[in-house]
Amino acid sequence: MRAHRLARRDDALNCGSGGGADTFFGLRVASVFIILIGSMSGALFPVLARRIRWLNVPTAVFDFAKYFGSGVIIATAFIHLLDPAIDELSSDCLDPAWLEYPYALAFALLSIFAIFIVEIVAFRWGSAKLAKLGISHDPHGHAAGGSHAAHGPEMEKNKVVTAPDMDNVDQEKLQSSRDEESAASQQPHLHLHEDHGFVVDSNMTQILGVAILEFGVLLHSLLIGLTLAVDPDFKVLFVVIIFHQTFEGLGVGSRLAYMDLPRKYSYVPILGAMLYGITTPLGVAVGLGVRSSYNPGSTTASIVSGVLDSISAGILIYTGLVELLAHEFLFNKEMINGSNKKLLYAISCMMLGCGLMALLGKWA
Structure with missing residues (x-):
């Protein structure tokens, strides 16, 4: 997405409906299934590994996935959502009125307080x-x-x-x-x-918390799928999105895996992982279907994607800082009273996930 935005600045503006790139069509079609495998694997692995006892996955692996995923989610909020939203809502294709106020930051702020109010109610x-x-x-x-x-x-x-x-x-x-x-x-x-x-620790409280996280991630995943389908710099973006979706799936999956639900709700984590897995491939498929008329740099597309990215950024910022960082570290007695080695390991895993996801922001 970043490469697309830079190219748009250098080339002549095309703010109409137009159409996206149509090169590497066969590979773009194949990307639907390749990204599906990566996304689904990342999200389902923690869920299934915790349920299937004969796999004998060590607890350390789950801990790594949980803390690594927390870092991924926080980096996604700032680098992959908030920054693109600011760029999209300051596009040259938009009316100058959009430049008179930092709307991207305002939508993110509104989203944070909306989620806070929903949770407290x-x-x-x-x-x-x-x-x-x-x-x-x-x-x-x-x-x-x-x-x-x-x-x-x-x-x-x-x-x-x-x-x-x-x-x-x-x-x-x-x-x-x-x-x-x-x-x-x-x-x-x-x-x-x-x-x-x-x-x-009610069932609905857990489901609400994870649903909020997944809602923000799904909006983002759908948008990057649409962009990938028509982006002229397809090859670089394709490789980056494979890693992006796998890492992000690991973060979502680790949250789903640790949901403590009764048997009648046991399907919720698997359903959540599968829903995440199909969202980006669905976005790519839709983008390919409308590639002759969908221009991600158009006025309408810039406004829609900018607003949705801002809202998603607010959701993930709130979830990452409050639900993940605060609850896993500051208010967790096991972490506060645990050994320095355990605390250092958890923070290192989180920083690794955050760093890798932030690095991917250089290309996507």
Whole structure:
């Protein structure tokens, strides 16, 4: 996409519907299936490897995929979405009014707060439902995408509280309270994780968190598929997108793999991985179908792709920084209290994913 934008600046402007490049048509058709294999493999591997026990995939591999994927998602937000959106919404084909305000940044900002409001409303609604059932929980706890990270003041499991002047009646009440808490921990959709206190871990909360992440990724994947189908610098972009989609699929797949859902929702991670896998190939197929009339540099295409890239960037920025970085590191007691070696390894994996994805931004 970057090569396309640079070429557009050097050549005569073509802001109409026009048509994209039609070279290497056979390879463009083959790219549908090649990218499908790469995308599907990246997204499905963590999901299937965690479910199929006889594969004996080491836990370290899952940890690497999880932290590497977090870095990929953050780099995608800034390098592969926000930067192109700024460029697209400042195109010479657009009305000068588009240049009077940083619309790309404004749409990203709007997207961040929209996702924040959706999550907090959903969380408060879930908390109210639990309260009606008489279930107490830590209002600061939050498990996203199956992560066991939590934040805020927490209760320690099976903590015994005594006082010198506590009589037998008070001790019986305290024991009864602890028994009720233990029973509440067995209620569906509420888990009591060791050293993590009560964590609201409802099925819909997990599905919502991953759905938000996947929505942003799918918009991006569809747009790059459309661009690849008609871009004149096809060969370079094709190679880069194979790696791009595989890495990004690994990030999405690692989130899907760690969803802790009951059996009736066991299909959700697989469905999410397959949906990611087909999106870019679908974009390429659509682009090939409309290649005679679709010009990615046209006025309409620049506005549509710029707005969608901005919204997707906001979604992934929020998800990457809040759901991934904050919950996996800052508010995760296992990480905070763990060894320096474990923390350094996790950060190194994340930085590697971020660095590689950012490097791919040089060509795409």
